[in-house]
Amino acid sequence: MQPFPKSALKFVYEECIKPFKWAFLGCMLLILADSFVRNILNWFMAQLIEVVKGGVSSEALYQSLLIIAAIALCDIFNVYLPKQVLMYRQKELYFPVRERILTKSMHYLFGHSTNYIVNKQTGSLLAKSEQISATDQVLSVLIVVFWQYLCEMGIKTFLLLAINIYLGLLFVLCVILTALVNYYANKTSERLSKMENKASSIYTGWLVDAISNIRLVKQFNRAEYEKKRLSVLLRQYIKIKARSMIAWFTSYTGVGCFIHICSLSMLTYAVYLWSSERINVGDIVFVLLTVNGGFMYLMELCIHFRRFQVNLAGIQAGLEPFNDNHEIEDQPKAKQLKIKKAEIEFKDVCFAYPNREKLFDKFNLKIKAGERVGIVGLSGNGKTTLVNLLQRAYDIQDGEILIDGQNIKFVTQQSLHRSMAVIPQEAVLFHRSLKENIAYGLDKVSDRKIIQAAKTACADEFIRQLPEGYNSQVGDRGCKLSGGERQRIAIARAVMRNSPILILDEATSSLDSESEYIVSKAVSNLLGKRTVIAIAHRLSTLKEMDRIVYLENGKIVEEGTFDQLKKKNKGKFAKLWQIQQVEAQNETF
């Protein structure tokens, strides 16, 4: 999938205007018609005054009636068109544009690697997605304000020039002056509005941080501190907001006064032209009806222009995660991974995290089909990285990782992920029902199968004790369940998935002995004939493994069955085993 264009303006054009060019054109035509009708209505009114001014006659009466009929027709359009413009704009342009941007950005986010998403704050990613979907604001200014303004001013200037060339030129001069005055008057309020945005985001950022860490805040009894800190930030924000509002109000009033001066000047000049018989009464009426509204439009245009700049800056800031290329993509002709036996091989694998030393240098490990391999080693020695590489969470720099002889780099990520089930140390659940969590990853599943999976995972019993059983909601990330319960749901999920490869990354290490016993039982139910890679700190949980590999600095330093390694003289595994035996004895006393 292609990233979005880097520049905000190009993004608006490529993603919001180009795909909707006909709707855009339709909108512009409607606005042109709307402006035309409004101005021509004023012109007819001026003509009516001109006719009735000449005194009563049958011809004047006839002409008046004709003009009134034209006014009535314009009036109908004048009521109908603005509503039509509004509806058309929303329905044909804003909503579809928003849907397109939100869908594309959501798809793009899913294409990023887990590592990319984990390294960013989830909240900020979502906020950015929302920021770029606010393109309707930019479009609204482009279409409604700029185009509408252009139509209004163009038609007004044309009609005024037609009445009297100097009157038209004076109007153009006033328009330029008003724009300049507006620009300078807005400068202070612009600076303050930037400060206001900054103060607002500091306050919101702190609030989100405190609320999302509410458990920590309460545990450390820091609620009062957080509240005080937030109150200070809130006060600063409100203060700047008030200053910004006063500045805006002052500039708005100033420009408003200037606009009135312009209108009065035009009116005075129109009267002067009338006194020298160069224009008639009707023309004065037209000036009266037209000019003030025109300047008001100009004032609004300046306000909207500011909004346009702010929104464009927002879009630019929001584009970042949608400009970053996907780090891991399927090769152009990637094939489906075909699992026959589920044999895994790491062949001369070289890997280093960005800006870090090499973690694996020509690493080799072959896991036979249906073999259960336990991986042990001290913290930070690359165990989790190894299973992450197997899932292609990162691309290796050299070597190959093969599953049944197929290089994982050349198969689709979807088929690769489908081939394995992972039970991590911290089982994370969705804020959905237990049923949905267990059946996650499968489209149509019967209740009977879900219950069966829960039974295999030793979870059925505790689920039935919950008030709503399998329909119970598990809370945010599964917070309504204990660690052991969450772990068993994750195991049930793996049972349902029935993948040929099973990865356990310290699946029981955060549990107490009793829960560990239950979860281990659930795990043994799950092992079956799969190819298994199990990482564990607590060595006793690896007794069922066919082979154990001891990893140190990304290298295999010991290898063998549980019993062989346990008895190995001066072996690293044996030493670790002894330490854990002593610890276990101390715990029992």
Ligand SMILES: Nc1ncnc2c1ncn2[C@@H]1O[C@H](COP(=O)(O)OP(=O)(O)OP(=O)(O)O)[C@@H](O)[C@H]1O
């Ligand atoms: N995303 C990352 N970016 C950079 N370095 C990383 C990243 N993840 C892990 N590392 C580093 O790679 C090394 C191996 O980490 P890894 O998580 O694979 O260790 P581990 O053996 O699983 O440790 P533990 O037993 O504590 O889980 C560590 O030095 C770690 O700091």
Ligand SMILES: [Mg+2]
């Ligand atoms: Mg780890």
